Amino acid sequence: MxxxxxxxxxxxxxxxxxxxxxxxxxxxxxxxxxxxxxxxxxxxxxxxxxxxFYPDAESLRILPEILPKLQETVLMSIAATTVAAVLALVLSLAGSQTTRINRIFSIVSRGIASLFRNIPIVAWAMVLMISFSQSPLTGYLALFFGSLGFLTRAFMETIDEVGNNSIEALQATGASYFHIIFQAVLPASMPQMISWLLYMIETNIRDATLVGVLTGTGIGFSFDLYYKRFDYHAASLVVLLIVITVIVIELVSNNIRRVIL
Incomplete structure (x- = not known):
């Protein structure tokens, strides 16, 4: 056998x-x-x-012009991810098999998660440019919609993995739905949810560079501008700053994960 x-x-x-x-x-x-x-x-x-393709002394002179764009990209990524996480938490509670209110809400929440998750952020940016043209709002919304779909799905799976023992114990005592959510589900799920949130922030900082090329905002626009001008030294400086930023964010995220998990 x-x-x-x-x-x-x-x-x-x-x-x-x-x-x-x-x-x-x-x-x-x-x-x-x-x-x-x-x-x-x-x-x-x-x-x-x-x-x-390497930074030279001449390209370092434009560093004060690049840093604000990099800051804009990082802050936009964090803002879009955290706001999406709040709405994703609501949708995941409605869609999870453990905490759903009824079957209709669960189907709607899972449908929203699947729709938003399966549309690439680049596609969101191109579609939104029709309505909002090239602007920071377009980049923000593209990152927001992409994050919403991913985090809703991730949060649902996290909640479904929570043990039912504490939930059943509270139900046996006659606890209300919201009491169960805040006393059993969220305390058990929150560490893993925070881990997913940090991962999404890292991902969005990378994606925001490409979104910036399309929407004309942030560090992505700076790279596109220098590259099209054949100023490869300046473009390489932008890439180097993006790599350093992503590495720093990843190190911070890993340290936070070690504490909470």
């Missing part, structure tokens, strides 16, 4: 990798992608980047 299980797993793995190989080769043939040229171009790209 055990040998049959191992044989089945090995056959399933073989079928999976064979299908993946066929799909990869088929994609290369259909798109006419030159694999050899792609790999040989890596060396040329590294040489060009080392020769042109």
């Amino acid at each position: 055990r040998d049959d299980i191992f044989t089945k797993r090995r056959n399933d793995s073989f079928v999976f990798f064979l299908a993946l190989l066929i799909l990869s080769v088929g994609s290369i043939v259909i798109t006419e992608y030159d694999v050899i040229k792609g790999f040989t171009s890596i060396t040329k790209a590294v040489v060009w980047g080392g020769s042109n």
